[in-house]
Amino acid sequence: MNPTLIAEMMAALAAEPRIRAIQALVRAGAKGVPAGDLARWCGVAPSTMSFHLTQMREAGLVESRREGRTLYYLANLVSLEALGRGVMTGFCPAAVPALDPLSTTLPGDPAMSADDRDQPLNVLFLCTGNSARSQMAEAILAREGAGRFRAFSAGSRPRDAVHPQALAVLRRAHLPVEALHPKTWDAFAAPDAPSMDFVFTVCDDAAGEPCPVWPGQPMTAHWGVPDPVAFRGTDAATAAVFNDTFRMLYNRISLFVSLPLASLDRLALQRRVEAIGAMPRDPEVSEPVEIATSA
Known part of the structure; x- marks a missing residue:
């Protein structure tokens, strides 16, 4: 990954409530979490959490889905994995082949030849x-x-x-x-x-x-x-x-x-x-x- 994009994503995570929010969103998976719940879990005001989510959304780390009147936020796992791989490639390249938390490949599955x-x-x-x-x-x-x-x-x-x-x-x-x-x-x-x-x-x-x-x-x-x-x-x-x-x-x-x-x-x-x-x-x-x- 390009260093500029890595820097933008890491800057969007550079606050403790954002790290906690991302962790909660990853655990929540595809169902997502409303912004109000994230604010309570992270101990910040709803307006502050909305600001944090906007910054992470602009960096491509967070997505949103509306159901009725409720807006649910989800972690963009593809972006997070790419960020992890991009950082590891620079600091610990020997560990990169094992860094594949989202892979669904099982023995006998056809991966790319x-x-x-x-x-x-x-x-x-x-x-x-x-x-x-x-x-x-x-x-x-x-x-x-x-x-x-x-x-x-x-x-x-x-x-x-x-x-x-x-x-x-x-x-x-x-x-x-x-x-x-x-x-x-x-x-x-x-x-x-x-x-x-x-x-x-x-x-x-x-x-x-x-x-x-x-x-x-x-x-x-x-x-x-x-x-x-x-x-x-x-x-x-x-x-x-x-x-x-x-x-x-x-x-x-x-x-x-x-x-x-x-x-x-x-x-x-x-x-x-x-x-x-x-x-x-x-x-x-x-x-x-x-x-x-x-x-």
Whole structure:
């Protein structure tokens, strides 16, 4: 995991009530815990606990689910495990192979084969226009995958060119952009197309469209993030929206490349990639807002 993301997550945990809250949420599991109960257990005011939960939610460590009028909070186990692995890799690398508390692999279960681990895994990112989010994801994974993954992107109705702001944010991150161009997703369903191991949709529209049949039966998940191209505002505001989109994709991909693929069976891995996609969208970004401009 990238050190910047590790630092952000650790900073979000840097208070005793937050540690106690995370411990309680992990013990509670999928049923979650209301914020009021967490406040009582941790001995803080409800407003203080709401602040702590907001900080941990923004860092991707906590999720929420509403049932009626009650908001339940849950620990994001994928993020917590990735944080643990990221820290252990730096301080005690010999212990990392044994650090897999969420694995459901049992003797005889089919984990990823040795051949799969020796060859780069192909990952396809999809959105409708293939002009911003999927292009950013392709560029991010191409670098963060460090040779273990090969990244591709495509769209159901590709635009004519990559959005200039998407190219700008990638250049600011020192990522190469020369080879990026919109592509139709039909090209990746052809018999001679590379066989995909993972296919992720990064926009809600593409997730709802009938997809081609991908060769090789790849694992799929929806990693939707708000569309920065829909935003209308000043140049500075538009750049900020694209920066936020890049950050959300970067955080998810950092978690993905940190997964212990060799020790996970297919069901466990499917749950992990779906959990990454279910991470709360950045509350500071939400959906891009259309701003009316004078004629």
